[in-house]
Amino acid sequence: MAVIEAGEYGMTFEEQLELLTNACVDLHTLPELREKLELGRPLRVKYGADPSAPDLHLGHSVPLRKLRQFQELGHQVVFIIGDFTGRIGDPSGRSKTRPMLTEEEIAANAQTYAEQVGRILDLSKCEIRYNSEWFGSMSASQMLEIATHYTVARMLERDDFALRLRDGVPITLIEMLYPLVQAYDSVAVEADIEIGGSDQLFNLLVGRDIMRAYGMTPQVVMTWPLLLGTDGKEKMSKSLGNYIGITEPPEEMYGKLMSIPDELMAQYYHLLLDMPRSQVEAMQRDLESGKLHPREAKANLARRIVSLYHGQDAAQRAAAEFDRVFAQRQKPTDMQPILLCADDINDGTIGIIELVVRAGFAKSNSEARRLIRQGAVRVQDRVIEDEMANIEVEEGAVLQVGKRRFGRITITRGDNEHGRKE
RNA sequence: GCAGGGGUGCCCGAGCGGUCAAAGGGAGCAGACUGUAAAUCUGCCGGCGAAUGCCUACGGGGGUUCGAAUCCUCCCCCCUGCACCA
Secondary structure: OOOOOOOOOOOHHHHHHHHHHHHOEEEEEEHHHHHHHHOOOOEEOOOOOOOOOOOOOHHHHHHHHHHHHHHHHHOOOEEEEEEHHHHHOOOOOOOOOOEEEOOHHHHHHHHHHHHOOOOOOOOOHHEEEOOOOHHHOOOOHHHHHHHHOOOHHHHHOOOOHHHHHHHHHOOOHHHHHHHHHHHHHHHHHHOOOEEEEEHHHHHHHHHHHHHOOOOOOOOOEEOOOOOEEOOOOOOOOOOOOOOOOOOOHHHHHHHHHHOOOOOHHHHHHHHOOOOOHHHHHHHHHHHHOOOHHHHHHHHHHHHHHHHHOOOHHHHHHHHHHHHHHHHOOOOOOOEOOOOOOOOEEEEEEHHHHEEHHHOOOOOOOHHHHHHHOOEEEEEEOOEEEOOOEEEEEEOOOOOEEEOOEEEEEEEEOOOOOOOOOO
């Protein structure tokens, strides 16, 4: 999974700089970065992870891929797991209380996290640190001392604090302390550089101040844009459901990538495939002039991204499958089974509503009924419009709901357990 | 602690005794159109039911009423201002 193509070694200094700063939004500061790189030693590049959300998506992959590049250039990645803060819990954001995590949960999350990160980074070369290492044994007075180095006014400069204050959304004190805690991590691990998403800019900059307060050379801060989600409107996030997980199967990933709005392609090429700006612009010109069909550009994008996580063969197969189902309107080669057993079948038939629910394509009978009324349900390519219809049960018969959900009837013998929990 | 303003469906938000499963928007789903894109248009969007309908739901408990999301009461939570304060 080469992040950097041929010629990665023996890159000139300027080439390295260009690679590392590609797509970067904030850089504090370029002269300092040069200076650090010129030291000629492996730099300590810090990245913080939140152990409460172990599911990684392509949005997370942006900084992670950047870390990978640092790694390839011989630098030391320092991965911080924020277990100390995670254990405290925090009513952060709007009104949702972030759950307190137990040690076991954090350990489990960290494990899941590591597995996923390992798909992008060479974990054997990462230094993984838990911040309870230094905070766990810290005295209250040491903790308070950290707080002497920052003012409330400066904390309120942070956009989301300012907005929440204005809108009357509560801000707890612990939230104010978080940036300091994160900043102190940089002191503890002696970070040379800290990278993150652009939403982290404030926290990363606090790190610089706190390091200075502790008599250290401030870390260089670099941030990358937050990747927009598949809806093209909001940043990619699991809770908004507009994400593409890095562990998703190739077909799924490919399909989701094909469904992004065209306007998003440039960003995805730039951030997820490291295409330099000049090339992105060239591509956009070709799209505008009609020299390049958007569909082609998107298919190429999807194939290349899927390749990163599943290899070229899988990406190729996903692409072929996609064309088969959507361009040629054929059925997918693999369909999820709809398990039915003798109990479910009356005189060789099953009610269409029950079938749709059983297949998992509707959460309730009402929903199934609606789908049928709307002409979304097909059995063996025939639209079923009568919600009372009984369907002949045949092994291998295909149920389709909407454009993309397919299931294949599979008859099982023996007692039926699914669907009737009592 | 005092005063005032709030808590409504997945989210935002209107309703302020019956006509409320609750306006409107967003999200979601489906249909049309397409490049499974976006945009647009149409429909759906608590559960059970073939259906008249029934059940559950407007922070929680109790009450008034023929009838409560709407009124009273207690409790919980949030916000704002004032007071208090190391």
